Amino acid sequence: MLWILLTPADINYNESTWVLKMTAVKIVLIVLGAMLGWQVLVRLIRRLHHAPAPAFIGRGLDSDLRRWMQPADKIIERSGIKPGMTVMDLGCGSGAFTLSVAQAVGEQGRVYAVDIQPAMLRQLERKLARPENESIRNIELTQASAGALPFPDASFDLVYMVTVLQEIPDKGQALREITRVLRPGGLLAVSEFLPDPDYPRRSTTIKIGERHGFILDAALGNLWNYTVRFRKP
Ligand SMILES: C[S@@+](CC[C@H](N)C(=O)[O-])C[C@H]1O[C@@H](n2cnc3c(N)ncnc32)[C@H](O)[C@@H]1O
Incomplete structure (x- = not known):
């Protein structure tokens, strides 16, 4: 220009x-x-x-402008989300990507939307209650911390986090919990976005995952908007 x-x-x-x-x-x-x-x-x-992103930004996170900058189909494709999967949207916030993921996994799949802040989950609940979304029945909302996930061992095919990992003070504990709930060979997809004030470089995200026993599966996207996908051994 x-x-x-x-x-x-x-x-x-x-x-x-x-x-x-x-x-x-x-x-x-x-x-x-x-x-x-x-x-x-x-x-x-x-x-x-250091605190979770305040709930009042939920509306901005779930705006058309945000999804234009960070399109849901890119998150889904890069994360490796496929029909029939049981997926966790960890740190789902107001649900900017949750409904698109629920459609991507289809009726045979399931999405567990997890967030530490009830005020964020309420925004997602209101969105799900809209008439145009009433056919979506494969999303379950859970209030929990990433460091203490209330799910059985090996119960997920994939966990994805969009602009969340850097907000978690004890990343080690969160990654141990994610490892526990993933089935062997399951995927962890971490997406980051440059305008996020907690944005880490791609190499930082890769180091954190590998340090906690994940195998790097793919690093996709660009500096502005990337996804690092790991596999549980
Ligand atoms: C920047 S927002 C991103 C929300 C959503 N993933 C998105 O991209 O629109 C980060 C979210 O992570 C949640 N979060 C932060 N720390 C968390 C933790 N320890 N466990 C679960 N959720 C957490 C916050 O409450 C917030 O909703």
């Missing part, structure tokens, strides 16, 4: 075009600066005050 805006002056311009171009450049720089400033500020606050 900047390349177009900064086309050399001698090609074809008059003064008003130049002023217009410079104004556009200024607007782009101001927007980028504001985004960067916001990111720095929120990241600083998150470092000083």
Whole structure:
């Protein structure tokens, strides 16, 4: 975009075009600066005050804009979610991806939506209660911490987490619990998204998973929006 805006002056311009171009450049720089400033500020606050993402952001998380930036079909494909699977949406929040995953696993599959905050689960509950969603019957909501999952051993084919892992203070305990509830060969998919203030680099996510005994299955996507998929040995 900047390349177009900064086309050399001698090609074809008059003064008003130049002023217009410079104004556009200024607007782009101001927007980028504001985004960067916001990111720095929120990241600083998150470092000083470690807590789950507040429930009031649930509406933003479950917005069309968010899903446009982080499409559900990409999360599903990269995570390896297939029809018939029993899946856990760990740290489901307001359910930005839960309903799409429920459709992807189909009637033979099941989705357990788990979150530590009842206020997040209530938002998902309200969404499920809408008339257009009443045919979706394969989602079960559970309030629990990732560090103490109320499910039997080897009961899941796949656990996926979207912008959650870095929010969990004791990642080791959470990953031990995920290992316990996954069947042998089961998958753990960790998706991260750059605008999230807790965003870790892909290499950091890979290291955490491997350190806790998972085998790297695939690392997909780009810097902005990636999924790392692990397999339980
Ligand atoms: C940034 S939100 C992401 C929500 C959802 N995955 C999404 O992408 O829209 C992180 C969610 O993880 C949940 N969470 C944080 N720590 C958790 C824990 N220890 N156990 C379970 N859920 C947790 C928060 O309550 C919050 O709903």
